[in-house]
Amino acid sequence: MEKSEEDKTIAWGSWKNELVVRVFTGSRIVAIGPNDSKAVHRRLRLVEDLVVEELGSYRGYSDRRWAYLYIKNKSVAGCLFAERLAKAYAATDGENLDESRVQKALLGVQMVWVRKTFRSDHIATKLIDAARGHLIYGAVIPKGMVAFTPLTSSGAAFARKYIRESGNLLLYRPYSATSTRAASRKA
Numbered sequence: 001m002e003k004s005e006e007d008k009t010i011a012w013g014s015w016k017n018e019l020v021v022r023v024f025t026g027s028r029i030v031a032i033g034p035n036d037s038k039a040v041h042r043r044l045r046l047v048e049d050l051v052v053e054e055l056g057s058y059r060g061y062s063d064r065r066w067a068y069l070y071i072k073n074k075s076v077a078g079c080l081f082a083e084r085l086a087k088a089y090a091a092t093d094g095e096n097l098d099e100s101r102v103q104k105a106l107l108g109v110q111m112v113w114v115r116k117t118f119r120s121d122h123i124a125t126k127l128i129d130a131a132r133g134h135l136i137y138g139a140v141i142p143k144g145m146v147a148f149t150p151l152t153s154s155g156a157a158f159a160r161k162y163i164r165e166s167g168n169l170l171l172y173r174p175y176s177a178t179s180t181r182a183a184s185r186k187a
């Protein structure tokens, strides 16, 4: 369920040891991983809180999770929380997870979000493309091995467009999605 109709802004400068994984004219994608500083992760929580508020549901936490931020005009225009996977499940036509159809998957899209002002500008596409090229060192994860957490209606429309001819839409349950946010977060 999408909740908020507001277009929220989160300022984001650059920081020491910033890992830039893609550069475009006037914008860049940075990756934030488990070894980044607590200060960076505190700032990232503001972004995550905004996304969770808009989606109306929390989608879990993993120690191995990476975040990718699309920075434009010194603010966050979009973000992706992604994780390594081993398997996922084919989606039914109604976007449910079909437990009987297990498939290999390498990248899990836990949450992807783009600011309203910048939607349909291929920012979500660029974020997932960047993660596919970054998550496994020296390899590009094929589109057909990207899986999504249970999707919103706009998320499902996007995901089906994104994977296009690469195969079935794959879904997975994110690690520890059922735990509370307080328990899953580390200081």
Ligand SMILES: CC(C)(COP(=O)(O)OP(=O)(O)OC[C@H]1O[C@@H](n2cnc3c(N)ncnc32)[C@H](O)[C@@H]1OP(=O)(O)O)[C@@H](O)C(=O)NCCC(=O)NCCS
Binding pocket: 002, 055, 110, 111, 112, 113, 114, 115, 118, 119, 120, 121, 122, 123, 124, 125, 126, 151, 152, 153, 154, 155, 156, 157, 158, 159, 161, 162
């Ligand atoms: C879903 C979302 C991330 C898509 O971001 P985006 O940057 O606008 O997506 P893109 O521009 O990369 O879209 C890629 C393709 O999907 C299509 N698409 C994206 N959202 C769509 C929608 N709601 N309905 C139909 N098609 C859609 C685009 O038109 C584009 O098609 P094209 O390649 O033929 O031009 C964005 O709408 C969003 O943040 N929604 C709220 C959060 C959410 O629901 N996240 C998903 C669940 S985690």
